[in-house]
Amino acid sequence: MLRCLPTFRARAARAMSTTPSLVQIEKKDNYAIVRLSRAPVNSLNMELLQAIDEAVQSLEQDKNIKGMILSSTNPKIFSAGLDITEMYQPKTKRLREFWRAFQNTYLRLYTTPLATVAAIEGHSPAGGCLLAMCCDSRVMSLGGPLIGLNETKLGIVAPFWMRDVMVNTIGHRETEKMLGLGLQVNALRGKEIGLIDEAVPVEQVHSVAEKLLLEWLSIPSSARKLTKAMMRDETAQKLRSRLDEDRSNFVDFCETDKVQSALAGYLAALKKKAEAKAAK
Numbered sequence: 001m002l003r004c005l006p007t008f009r010a011r012a013a014r015a016m017s018t019t020p021s022l023v024q025i026e027k028k029d030n031y032a033i034v035r036l037s038r039a040p041v042n043s044l045n046m047e048l049l050q051a052i053d054e055a056v057q058s059l060e061q062d063k064n065i066k067g068m069i070l071s072s073t074n075p076k077i078f079s080a081g082l083d084i085t086e087m088y089q090p091k092t093k094r095l096r097e098f099w100r101a102f103q104n105t106y107l108r109l110y111t112t113p114l115a116t117v118a119a120i121e122g123h124s125p126a127g128g129c130l131l132a133m134c135c136d137s138r139v140m141s142l143g144g145p146l147i148g149l150n151e152t153k154l155g156i157v158a159p160f161w162m163r164d165v166m167v168n169t170i171g172h173r174e175t176e177k178m179l180g181l182g183l184q185v186n187a188l189r190g191k192e193i194g195l196i197d198e199a200v201p202v203e204q205v206h207s208v209a210e211k212l213l214l215e216w217l218s219i220p221s222s223a224r225k226l227t228k229a230m231m232r233d234e235t236a237q238k239l240r241s242r243l244d245e246d247r248s249n250f251v252d253f254c255e256t257d258k259v260q261s262a263l264a265g266y267l268a269a270l271k272k273k274a275e276a277k278a279a280k
């Protein structure tokens, strides 16, 4: 028994050192940088969503930490949005748990008392755009990367709470166009419509994100937190009061033949694109 212990410990240590963490947390003086780290494109499967939720919760409980920068270990992709393979040919039980994880992560990030800034170096479609919009400010790199809620282009419909967060960020008319047409925009256009606060060269994204975060943190903390709650709680409450109904809507919608065939087509197009890229 005693001889087993070191072996068990060694195995556990090996497992810990080889299990890649889905979210990396780097603590600075009074804030943390949270980097999404699920190769290749930070698509949000259930485990990554849960890891984000847990990371934010753990930072909320750390008395030294007042804010966070949400970022990615992949400078080309902030997040590819929800993992489409979670929704394609799903098992109903997992699909339900997956959606609850998405609801929870949204509610946590949108209403966290921490000050939050998204440092968006790379693409940020759909669920990636939602994570960014949940933050208090967004800095995005100039050039190629795109951000937006492109759900309609996949033949799916964003839930009401993704719409609400976009309306709160850029207003009703811009949301109508962005959401209805499934548009994604670059940082400059994002700044014009208020989706992005600062559009800067990629090498400045983190320093500007830190500057914005420090501005939020310079506000007396209880005034900042109460104001955030006053601005956001009503929106969050709309989902909190309809969690099960929203989840059932999603599951029913997702399991229809029409949505399944739209997702199959979209996955095939992504695969074809990836193969063409690899062949170059």
Ligand SMILES: CCCCCCCCCCCCC/C=C/C(=O)SCCNC(=O)CCNC(=O)[C@H](O)C(C)(C)COP(=O)(O)OP(=O)(O)OC[C@H]1O[C@@H](n2cnc3c(N)ncnc32)[C@H](O)[C@@H]1OP(=O)(O)O
Pocket: 040, 041, 043, 044, 076, 077, 079, 080, 081, 082, 083, 084, 085, 123, 125, 126, 127, 128, 150, 151, 154, 156, 157, 158, 159, 160, 249, 250, 253, 254, 270, 271, 273, 274, 275, 277
């Ligand atoms: C009556 C109405 C009731 C309504 C009720 C509510 C219903 C709700 C319905 C559901 C709505 C849910 C909301 C959905 C939110 C989403 O987030 S959907 C996801 C949308 N995401 C995308 O469209 C992004 C797709 N990906 C890309 O555009 C590109 O991959 C990229 C992010 C720009 C990166 O490009 P690049 O670097 O060139 O990488 P690729 O070669 O394209 O990809 C690498 C591999 O990654 C796979 N992949 C990419 N994105 C995803 C993804 N989102 N999910 C799963 N997998 C993804 C890609 O296939 C490649 O895989 P391999 O071929 O195996 O390498």
